[in-house]
Amino acid sequence: MPTGVAMRDARRQLFDAAERILLRDGPHALTSRAVTTEAGCAKGVLHRHFADFDAFLAELVLDRIARLDGRSAALRAAAGTGTVVGNLAAALTELFDAVAVSIVGLVIFRDDLRARLRAAGSTGVPLLTEATAMVASYLTAERDHGRLAPDADVETLAPTLIGAAHLLFADRTSAPPDASAVRRLVITVVGVGG
Template identity: 60%
Template sequence: MPTGVHLRDARQQLFDAAERVLLHAGPSALTSRTVTDEAGVAKGVLHRHFADFDAFLTDLVLDRAAKLESQAAALRASVGTGTVADNLAAALTTIFGPVPLAIIPLITFRDELRGRLRRARPGGGMAILAQATTAISAYLTDERELGRIVADADIDSLTLSLVGGGHLLFADRESGPPTTVALTRFVTTAVRAVTPHPR
């Protein structure tokens, strides 16, 4: 591998390469060698930008989790429009897209990575799921203020049900994402008791 190649944005190039490895080979295949090979750069490039591989993974996860913030903003912008169930179904489809789903087991099985994420920011130990929880909770709270969710709804429990159930629906890498019908049925059932009338 050439070592003198100038990289306009080496960090982003390495993050994108890691994402491709995650998507086609899974978290167990993610090593500094597979990342630099996929990026087409010398192995030393990664170590010039990151103290070690866990530092690289920490920044990768935080970078990808930050991207969910714009998607969370889109969910908040949908408050009061469409139906609560449809808005949530669309959000879960985005939140549990291929990249976030590939990152979740990476976090789960790497103790050092979880520790670094926790030190990087509150709730960071389960980044992605924490982002999803925050986004869904904020959306439901806003809808409750508009009266589209009943006033006594337990937002925390409903959020956990939607995030946990949504993750289970999307997590099967073999069969792929759930059908629109299955996802809509799940979300509609989850929110039925807290919507004052069909919306």
């Protein structure tokens, strides 16, 4: 491995390398050696920036969760525009890209990683919990706009949408579901048309 080569934003390069591995080979292939090899750096670089590999993985997941903030704000801002089904279908499709699906598998598979994420304040299944909050916030805004029934149970609809969408997108070996399948899921769960 190269040594003495300056890396710009080593953390970002390591995260990007981990995401490429997740896309190409899945969560089972994610090791410290695989990440540093993919990033083109010595293994010591990872350990200079993170206490150990589980700390790296926790930061990788937290980085992905932090990206939801922008998505959540954009989705809330879409309330009252377009269609509820279209807005949710687009948000779910963007949310459940192959990397996110792999990260959920990684979190479920690694007990130590879940423990670290819980210690950092994440609850439930990290990433899915935050995605549920994002969808609940949007559904609440749509209910306030009168585009959902006044008695719509947002606290049940949001996790139902996230769980059903996760199952729809979870098969890493097949092509992602088409737009019509995602729209059908949203229509079925939320009970609104088009």
